[in-house]
Each structure stands twice: as C-alpha cells, then as structure tokens.
Amino acid sequence: MNNSVSIKDIAKKFKCAPSTISRALNDHPAINIETRKTIQEYALKVGYQKNTLSLSLLNNCSMTLGLILPSITHYHESSILEGMEEILLKSGYLLNICVSNESHTIEKEYIDRLLANRVDGLFISMAQESYDQQLGEHIDLVIQRSLPVIFIDRPNHGVASDRVVTDxxxxxxxxxxxxxxxxxxxxxxxxxxxxxxxxxxxxxxxxxxxxxxxxxxxxxxxxxxxxxxxxxxxxxxxxxxxxxxxxxxxxxxxxxxxxxxxxxxxxxxxxxxxxxxxxxxxxxxxxxxxxxxxxxxxxSRRIGEEAAKLFLSKKDQKLDPMTISLDPKxxxxxxxxxx
Amino acid sequence: MNNSVSIKDIAKKFKCAPSTISRALNDHPAINIETRKTIQEYALKVGYQKNTLSLSLLNNCSMTLGLILPSITHYHESSILEGMEEILLKSGYLLNICVSNESHTIEKEYIDRLLANRVDGLFISMAQESYDQQLGEHIDLVIQRSLPVIFIDRPNHGVASDRVVTDxxxxxxxxxxxxxxxxxxxxxxxxxxxxxxxxxxxxxxxxxxxxxxxxxxxxxxxxxxxxxxxxxxxxxxxxxxxxxxxxxxxxxxxxxxxxxxxxxxxxxxxxxxxxxxxxxxxxxxxxxxxxxxxxxxxxSRRIGEEAAKLFLSKKDQKLDPMTISLDPKxxxxxxxxxx
DNA sequence: GCCTCAATTGCAAACGTTTGCGTAAAATAT
DNA sequence: ATATTTTACGCAAACGTTTGCAATTGAGGC
Incomplete structure (x- = not known):
C-alpha cells in the first residue's frame, strides 16, 4: 500500500547506520564526501522523501498553521487566504483551512483537530455563534497553551489578543x-x-x-x-x-x-x-x-499578508499582543x- | 514554551505505565472502571490533548489531505473548497490548502511539502504552467507511490486518473x-x-x-x-x-x-x-x-463534495480510475x- | 613500535502513542 | 488447600528522524 522509503531502508541497502544516512542526506561534513554523493544519488533514485512527521514529533514544531474562517466564498475571505499563502510559502509552512460555517460546534471541533495535529499557530475569524454567545473559552484554552493565536477581522471578546483588522x-x-x-x-x-x-x-x-x-x-x-x-x-x-x-x-x-x-x-x-x-x-x-x-x-489580501507576517515575528521574539489595523480606502x- | 501534557506526564503522576493511561483514555475494558474515570477526569482537568502526529507516524495515516488550486478567489474554486470541507469534516480529516498561482514551480514545492507531511491524499487542479508544458511527472510520481490523487476540473495529460469535472x-x-x-x-x-x-x-x-x-x-x-x-x-x-x-x-x-x-x-x-x-x-x-x-x-460545491466522497470510497476499496462528470445546467x- | 590526531561511522536516546504479550494478584472452582 | 480462571496492569517494540557522544580506523610523527 505504502511505497515510501525510509532512512532505515536506505541504511540496510548500504549496510550502515541510519544516522549515517541522515547525515549524508543533510550534507554533514563528518561524512565522506563520496559516501555522501552515493547516498544522495541513491535517495534521489528511489524517491526518498523526508518524513516531516517524525521531526515534528521530535522538535515539537510541525511547520503547519491553522486558519479558521466562517466561510470562504466571499472575495474578502479568499483574498485573505491568498495573501497568507504568499507569505507562508516562502517560510516553509503549510496551512490547514477550516470553514466553520458560523457554527460554534464546528469551530470547536476544528480547533480540537488542529491542536491534536500540533499546529504551530492559529488564525481565526470567529464564528458568529461563538461571538454572539461570547463563547470564547475554547480559544482562550488555546492561548493558554502559549500557542500563537491571531484574530482576523473579528476580535475575541475582552481578552487582549493579536489582531489584524481593517478599520x-x-x-x-x-x-x-x-x-x-x-x-x-x-x-x-x-x-x-x-x-x-x-x-x-x-x-x-x-x-x-x-x-x-x-x-x-x-x-x-x-x-x-x-x-x-x-x-x-x-x-x-x-x-x-x-x-x-x-x-x-x-x-x-x-x-x-x-x-x-x-x-x-x-x-x-x-x-x-x-x-x-x-x-x-x-x-x-x-x-x-x-x-x-x-x-x-x-x-483584503494585505490582511492575510500582515497576519502571516505577524505570526512569523511573534515566533521569533516574544511580543505583547498587538492590533494591526489597516486603513480602508x-x-x-x-x-x-x-x- | 510548550505547555502540552503527554501520556507519559500523566503516567508519572499516577505512578503507572503509559500504556495504562493510553488504555484508560481510550476506555479499554481491561482497565478498572474507576481507574479509568479518575484518569479521564485528570486528563480533562489538565487539558490533555492527544498528539496525532505520533499516531500518524505509527499508523502511516495522517488524516490530512492536500488541495492544490491555481487560485481561490473565484466563486467556483472557493465553493469547491466548501463542499469538500463539509464532507471531510464528518470523516475527521483536515485539509491543507495550497494556492499555486498557476506556477509550476510553486506547485512542485507544495507537492513536496504535502508528501513530506504524509498527506493521505491529494486533490489537484493543475497549474496552467504545468498543464501547458505537459509537466506532469511530479504528479505521476505521487500516483506511483499509490497515494490517491484526484484531479479537479483540469485532468492530467494522458494518464488514467481519478477526476471530478463538470461537462x-x-x-x-x-x-x-x-x-x-x-x-x-x-x-x-x-x-x-x-x-x-x-x-x-x-x-x-x-x-x-x-x-x-x-x-x-x-x-x-x-x-x-x-x-x-x-x-x-x-x-x-x-x-x-x-x-x-x-x-x-x-x-x-x-x-x-x-x-x-x-x-x-x-x-x-x-x-x-x-x-x-x-x-x-x-x-x-x-x-x-x-x-x-x-x-x-x-x-461547484458538488464538485468538492464528490471529490471528497470519491477519496473516501477509494480509501476503503481498491477502485479503478474513474471520472465523475457533473451535468451543467x-x-x-x-x-x-x-x- | 608507540602515541597522537584526524577522519569516519555507529550507538542510543528522544519525541508520543498504541498494542500484543507476559505477569502478578485476586477471585473462583474443584 | 490446590488448580484454574479472571482481573488489572507493565514491558517493550514500533513509527522515522536527529544528534551528542563513543568507537573504530588509518595516517603521521617520534
């Protein structure tokens, strides 16, 4: 069923330790330059593809972010997504998209899944149900875990948080x-x-x-x-x-x-x-x-860009919650x- | 930085083996009913959240899918996404969204990342660059790994593949x-x-x-x-x-x-x-x-729904490549x- | 021939979770 | 009292990768 080849598989072929293969593929200078080349060529040939999941587990960093929106069919929302993608593409992240359809239940469910998948950050435009009924605890919980959360358009009630909005x-x-x-x-x-x-x-x-x-x-x-x-x-x-x-x-x-x-x-x-x-x-x-x-x-597009940039800067350094407000024209x- | 609590942490608190905690949280009957409840309550209290990454690694199944689109701002595309989400929500999947902007280079980059993250399947509407220049090898490679690939709107050249299109x-x-x-x-x-x-x-x-x-x-x-x-x-x-x-x-x-x-x-x-x-x-x-x-x-919305359903049925049983063609009105x- | 040093490579742990199998203790049957 | 079953839990391996440290080899200096 699954044809993916692992570092261990390659190690067996070369009758050496997985660590050697790992170093060779990462161009570690401790490995003989010729060995490196041979291994790299073989890896290319058999279509080796690094399994990021194991690294995510090891480094506690999945290079994946979550985006929760009430809907996506309006130009504003899809433009935000595109702006975000443009920035995240350069930074090596992947984006999980979740459409809450304004439902508090669905929103909670998605947050659960995103947390279980250990996303490194969360962009969210709160569902109307959550907003109306001031149901923000599910999101507060996320913030308490010191997971970066950036609100788009719709802020969280009361709590100081990172936001990107238009005025x-x-x-x-x-x-x-x-x-x-x-x-x-x-x-x-x-x-x-x-x-x-x-x-x-x-x-x-x-x-x-x-x-x-x-x-x-x-x-x-x-x-x-x-x-x-x-x-x-x-x-x-x-x-x-x-x-x-x-x-x-x-x-x-x-x-x-x-x-x-x-x-x-x-x-x-x-x-x-x-x-x-x-x-x-x-x-x-x-x-x-x-x-x-x-x-x-x-x-709209800049909202997405700024949100992505805000995440990237928050990742590098601890910053106080801030609101980026874009001027409408x-x-x-x-x-x-x-x- | 990371506050997440693991099964091992809970095991230490209860001075028992991680396997016991795992079984307790999964309501395994082999564990004393009262022990189970105590552990479950504790897990809830400290906000334990299962780490799906480890499971993905173990079971070779990430419950994550990839969607690559040339753009997302048109109603057709965002509707496809919404339709897909609706079906996948019920099935427990998450969706990685990737906007190729019609660029072959970006499309390849995204495919790499998705493969590295071990998505369980791929929905793709090929970039114009890839399509024009008949650059399909990067996708053929994916199919060769027996990873389900479903084409949306734009088919792959020549190769028999799963497709959902409008006529x-x-x-x-x-x-x-x-x-x-x-x-x-x-x-x-x-x-x-x-x-x-x-x-x-x-x-x-x-x-x-x-x-x-x-x-x-x-x-x-x-x-x-x-x-x-x-x-x-x-x-x-x-x-x-x-x-x-x-x-x-x-x-x-x-x-x-x-x-x-x-x-x-x-x-x-x-x-x-x-x-x-x-x-x-x-x-x-x-x-x-x-x-x-x-x-x-x-x-448009049904295209997304049918694509998602097609993936789900392909996952359960081996099916020959098929094209689902929806009637226009x-x-x-x-x-x-x-x- | 011995010591030192550099060049390569291997070992093992770690990330979090599940699961088959083993085992101890307790309960039941004979 | 002994044999047998049941109950409840622990051990260890597995998924794929990285990395500090140890180990092996060979060469060169004396």
Missing part, C-alpha cells in the same frame, strides 16, 4: 461622509448580521458620522441583512416602501448593494440621481456593474456621484 | 444552442486562456454546436481573455469594432460577461436586443446585474432572452 469604523465613516458631501439627506443603512464585529463597527462609523454632521440615525432607515445579495432584496423594498424614503444607501458589503441596485432599477429609481449608493469590500466586479459601485476597499465611482 | 463541453454546447434558438446569427466567444482544459472544452462545445447547426466558427468572432473581468474589456471592444459585429457573446465565465456588458452599455449596445449574452459558472451576482446574466451552472435569464 471598519473609519471606512464606514468615510463612506457616510462622502454621501453627505454629495448632498444626500436621508441615508439608509443595510446593516449586517448583528453580533458580528464587522457589522457593528460599520454601523457605529455610519452613526457617528451622522451625529458629527448634526444628524440622527432614523430607525426606519436601518434594515438588517445577511452578507448575501438575496437578503438585501426585501430589505431594499422595505426601505423604498416606507413613507420616509432614503436618497442614499450605505450597505454593509458590495453584494447587498448590487442587489439593492437591482431592486431600485426594478422600481424605476435612478442611481445615483434618486438614490446614491456606497458599498464595502470593493469586490472586483464593483467596477463593472451599472452604475459602477462606489465602495470602501479594505485591502474609499473608491468613488458613479453609484454615489451626484453632480 | 464543460456539454455546458458550452447548451449555451450556444440556446443562443442559436434565440435567433442569434453571429455568435462570438470570449475564449479562456489556451492550454487550460476548461477553456478548450468550452470552445469545443461552442464550435461543435455551431457545426451541428450548419455554421462555422469565424476567426474574428473569437477573442482570448483571462478569467478576470479586466481582461474582457479590450476583447469586447475588439469584437464590436470589427466589421463583422456579433449579435451574441458566449463567455468563458461570468466575470468576463459582466465586463462585456459593461463595455456594451458604454457603446450604447442593448443587451439582449442587439447582443445576447450567456456566461459560465452562475456566480451569485449573475442574477443581480443588469440585465440578469444567463449562465451555465456547474455545481443552463440558467436562462434576461441577458439572452429575445422575444
């Missing part, structure tokens, strides 16, 4: 201010799932910007959605059917905004003339929908441009 | 036939990167459908693009600036079609009236662009509906 608050503030600058009077918000940090921060930035401009958040201009386009359909209809129609919408992400634009078009409402729109994430298609969607870019396109 | 040919045929049925006379194709199976199959389906309807592929109606929206901008302009303008476009994926619609709108060309459009993949946003995009759905929306 969602600032991004939302910028987006809202832009809509105000465009002369919008009644700015609605498609609010993400409650309990999730990202939703909360974006709402807060939205709210504080209104207050800073001497306005109030009006309850009937807030509609809750999930992160999917579908969920924004009814929400947008609700907004437009109320007595107090909005003349702008700030959405929790681009998908819900594109869905909103779809509904507005159906209703004969013009974007940006009647309703201006700004989204969040700046997905690649944002430039190509009609009208092109203004959006807050959160440098407002990309203005037609959907919010009023002349 | 791209059939999907393209259906899409083209639909455009013909809608009365389109000059159907253009935004052709994906050459050398990639997916591009080739879709072109072949397109071509054969034209032939089956007594038509020919016309060279100036074929434009090459990458899988990104950006790459379709110029390609679409080229199509529309030629003397022989198309009245329909079949695109290699939805992104290029949405970009094409963007260009057509700029040029004042009406979709579907002047140009009908059908894409491929049926990404979630396809329903929400204007006009809603007709597209061939390829059940044509989803007709406004972008191709001519009345």
């Amino acid at each position: 969602d608050y600032q991004g939302a503030f910028m987006a809202t201010q832009h809509l105000i600058d465009m002369g919008c009077q009644r700015i609605a918000h498609l609010h993400g799932p409650s309990g999730i940090s990202v939703s909360q921060q974006r709402f807060l930035g939205f709210q504080d910007c209104l207050l800073a401009n001497g306005r109030q958040v009006e309850g009937d201009l807030i509609q809750y959605v999930h992160f999917s386009a579908e969920s924004a359909i009814q929400a947008t209809r609700n907004l437009m059917q109320s007595a107090h129609k909005p003349d702008a919408i700030f959405g929790v992400n681009d998908e819900v905004c594109i869905a909103a634009m779809f509904v507005l078009r159906e209703m004969g409402v013009s974007v940006p003339h009647d309703v201006a729109i700004v989204g969040f994430d700046d997905i690649p298609l944002a430039s190509f929908v009609h009208p092109p969607l203004s959006s807050v870019s959160r440098q 407002l990309i203005i396109r037609e959907s919010s441009l009023r002349t | 791209d040919y059939q999907g393209a045929f259906m899409a083209t036939q639909h455009l013909i049925d809608m009365g389109c006379q000059r159907i253009a194709h935004l052709h994906g990167p050459s050398g990639i199976s997916v591009s080739q199959q879709r072109f072949l389906g397109f071509q054969d459908c034209l032939l089956a309807n007594g038509r020919q592929v016309e060279g100036d109606l074929i434009q090459y693009v990458h899988f990104s929206a950006e790459s379709a901008i110029q390609a679409t302009r080229n199509l529309m600036q030629s003397a022989h303008k198309p009245d329909a476009i079949f695109g290699v994926n939805d992104e290029v079609c949405i970009a094409a619609m963007f260009v057509l709108r700029e040029m004042g060309v009406s979709v579907p009236h002047d140009v009908a459009i059908v894409g491929f993949d049926d990404i979630p946003l396809a329903s929400f662009v204007h006009p809603p995009l007709s597209s061939v759905s390829r059940q 044509l989803i007709i929306r406004e972008s191709s509906l001519r009345t």
Whole structure:
C-alpha cells in the first residue's frame, strides 16, 4: 500500500547506520564526501522523501498553521487566504483551512483537530455563534497553551489578543461622509448580521458620522441583512416602501448593494440621481456593474499578508499582543456621484 | 514554551505505565472502571490533548489531505473548497490548502511539502504552467507511490486518473444552442486562456454546436481573455469594432460577461436586443446585474463534495480510475432572452 | 613500535502513542 | 488447600528522524 522509503531502508541497502544516512542526506561534513554523493544519488533514485512527521514529533514544531474562517466564498475571505499563502510559502509552512460555517460546534471541533495535529499557530475569524454567545473559552484554552493565536477581522471578546483588522469604523465613516458631501439627506443603512464585529463597527462609523454632521440615525432607515445579495432584496423594498424614503444607501458589503441596485432599477429609481449608493469590500466586479459601485476597499489580501507576517515575528521574539489595523480606502465611482 | 501534557506526564503522576493511561483514555475494558474515570477526569482537568502526529507516524495515516488550486478567489474554486470541507469534516480529516498561482514551480514545492507531511491524499487542479508544458511527472510520481490523487476540473495529460469535472463541453454546447434558438446569427466567444482544459472544452462545445447547426466558427468572432473581468474589456471592444459585429457573446465565465456588458452599455449596445449574452459558472451576482446574466451552472460545491466522497470510497476499496462528470445546467435569464 | 590526531561511522536516546504479550494478584472452582 | 480462571496492569517494540557522544580506523610523527 505504502511505497515510501525510509532512512532505515536506505541504511540496510548500504549496510550502515541510519544516522549515517541522515547525515549524508543533510550534507554533514563528518561524512565522506563520496559516501555522501552515493547516498544522495541513491535517495534521489528511489524517491526518498523526508518524513516531516517524525521531526515534528521530535522538535515539537510541525511547520503547519491553522486558519479558521466562517466561510470562504466571499472575495474578502479568499483574498485573505491568498495573501497568507504568499507569505507562508516562502517560510516553509503549510496551512490547514477550516470553514466553520458560523457554527460554534464546528469551530470547536476544528480547533480540537488542529491542536491534536500540533499546529504551530492559529488564525481565526470567529464564528458568529461563538461571538454572539461570547463563547470564547475554547480559544482562550488555546492561548493558554502559549500557542500563537491571531484574530482576523473579528476580535475575541475582552481578552487582549493579536489582531489584524481593517478599520471598519473609519471606512464606514468615510463612506457616510462622502454621501453627505454629495448632498444626500436621508441615508439608509443595510446593516449586517448583528453580533458580528464587522457589522457593528460599520454601523457605529455610519452613526457617528451622522451625529458629527448634526444628524440622527432614523430607525426606519436601518434594515438588517445577511452578507448575501438575496437578503438585501426585501430589505431594499422595505426601505423604498416606507413613507420616509432614503436618497442614499450605505450597505454593509458590495453584494447587498448590487442587489439593492437591482431592486431600485426594478422600481424605476435612478442611481445615483434618486438614490446614491456606497458599498464595502470593493469586490472586483464593483467596477463593472451599472452604475459602477462606489465602495470602501479594505485591502483584503494585505490582511492575510500582515497576519502571516505577524505570526512569523511573534515566533521569533516574544511580543505583547498587538492590533494591526489597516486603513480602508474609499473608491468613488458613479453609484454615489451626484453632480 | 510548550505547555502540552503527554501520556507519559500523566503516567508519572499516577505512578503507572503509559500504556495504562493510553488504555484508560481510550476506555479499554481491561482497565478498572474507576481507574479509568479518575484518569479521564485528570486528563480533562489538565487539558490533555492527544498528539496525532505520533499516531500518524505509527499508523502511516495522517488524516490530512492536500488541495492544490491555481487560485481561490473565484466563486467556483472557493465553493469547491466548501463542499469538500463539509464532507471531510464528518470523516475527521483536515485539509491543507495550497494556492499555486498557476506556477509550476510553486506547485512542485507544495507537492513536496504535502508528501513530506504524509498527506493521505491529494486533490489537484493543475497549474496552467504545468498543464501547458505537459509537466506532469511530479504528479505521476505521487500516483506511483499509490497515494490517491484526484484531479479537479483540469485532468492530467494522458494518464488514467481519478477526476471530478463538470461537462464543460456539454455546458458550452447548451449555451450556444440556446443562443442559436434565440435567433442569434453571429455568435462570438470570449475564449479562456489556451492550454487550460476548461477553456478548450468550452470552445469545443461552442464550435461543435455551431457545426451541428450548419455554421462555422469565424476567426474574428473569437477573442482570448483571462478569467478576470479586466481582461474582457479590450476583447469586447475588439469584437464590436470589427466589421463583422456579433449579435451574441458566449463567455468563458461570468466575470468576463459582466465586463462585456459593461463595455456594451458604454457603446450604447442593448443587451439582449442587439447582443445576447450567456456566461459560465452562475456566480451569485449573475442574477443581480443588469440585465440578469444567463449562465451555465456547474455545481461547484458538488464538485468538492464528490471529490471528497470519491477519496473516501477509494480509501476503503481498491477502485479503478474513474471520472465523475457533473451535468451543467443552463440558467436562462434576461441577458439572452429575445422575444 | 608507540602515541597522537584526524577522519569516519555507529550507538542510543528522544519525541508520543498504541498494542500484543507476559505477569502478578485476586477471585473462583474443584 | 490446590488448580484454574479472571482481573488489572507493565514491558517493550514500533513509527522515522536527529544528534551528542563513543568507537573504530588509518595516517603521521617520534
């Protein structure tokens, strides 16, 4: 069944000790240069491949990391993964990917498996269930074992921890201010799932910007959605059917905004003339929908890169918990441009 | 640095042999029921976590699989991953994710690492570089070690192997036939990167459908693009600036079609009236662009599920190489509906 | 011929866990 | 009281690799 050849096998062929083979393959100078070459050539020929598992066991270091995400199908999440991969590739690590599907149970299960496999570190964006119910003990346990844990996007409650995030608050503030600058009077918000940090921060930035401009958040201009386009359909209809129609919408992400634009078009409402729109994430298609969607870019790929770099530096030296907050950029396109 | 407690540590506390602890934790009946409980409670208290690495070494089975993809940011790829995860979660496996970025060098490097970590199986969608240059030896080597390898989307050249794919040919045929049925006379194709199976199959389906309807592929109606929206901008302009303008476009994926619609709108060309459009993949946003995009759905998530299931069944019993081909579904929306 | 030194290679332990087999003690049967 | 079974646990090997230390060999100096 398994054809893999071990150092012991090679040792038998050469009638010598495994230690000699090991040294020869690692080019140890104590081994005769010709012996080395012969052994190396033979190893190549028979396709010897080092078994890292034994080393992991010996050195207590598996060169493997874990990444737990609530989902992976959104551009933001998969970009994080790609950024992370790019850095880790150079450093010799492998990445275990785990999709929690926002479930606390699954998240716990994955953490168990990752710990059992002795990953050297853990990147995690907490499941909504864990976050809502403040179920962080399973993660605290990990941290207590002095295993590096780096939070992505969604922080752990209370506990000081390493984090890489975009400043969602600032991004939302910028987006809202832009809509105000465009002369919008009644700015609605498609609010993400409650309990999730990202939703909360974006709402807060939205709210504080209104207050800073001497306005109030009006309850009937807030509609809750999930992160999917579908969920924004009814929400947008609700907004437009109320007595107090909005003349702008700030959405929790681009998908819900594109869905909103779809509904507005159906209703004969013009974007940006009647309703201006700004989204969040700046997905690649944002430039190509009609009208092109203004959006807050959160440098998704860089989040992954920075998280990976943070792990690498924490591995080398003991550092206090830190938060890396990336600046969002407002990309203005037609959907919010009023002349 | 490492706080993890081992069976040996527990054995010392209880002044007994490690084997006793092992058996107690595994609820072996040979161990006194009360001893068992005491040990189990203690293990729980000190947070004992089984070290799977030692077992992997012992049993030659790591309960870890590898997934190598050219990229992960497209909906199709991340959906495959999610489908795979769902099945593997139940079976106790972990998944190592590797993004080759279409590079042969990186792909080889990742395969090396995965082999060194003794993954129990490998899912791979070959990098374009490997595919173009017929560089498959690194993968053949893996198969020779009787390590299960399952190809996703892009098959290995020649060699009989396990595959899970969508029938791209059939999907393209259906899409083209639909455009013909809608009365389109000059159907253009935004052709994906050459050398990639997916591009080739879709072109072949397109071509054969034209032939089956007594038509020919016309060279100036074929434009090459990458899988990104950006790459379709110029390609679409080229199509529309030629003397022989198309009245329909079949695109290699939805992104290029949405970009094409963007260009057509700029040029004042009406979709579907002047140009009908059908894409491929049926990404979630396809329903929400204007006009809603007709597209061939390829059940991305199911590809991942079937691949995972195929691995599980191959693990249990020796099976001949097989190809699982999933039927594509044509989803007709406004972008191709001519009345 | 003896001592020293360098050049090579081997030995054994270690990482954490499981498991077949052996063994001691206790319980039961005769 | 002896023989037999049952109960409960320990021993040691195994997985593959590295590494400090010991050991062997040969050459060279005297």
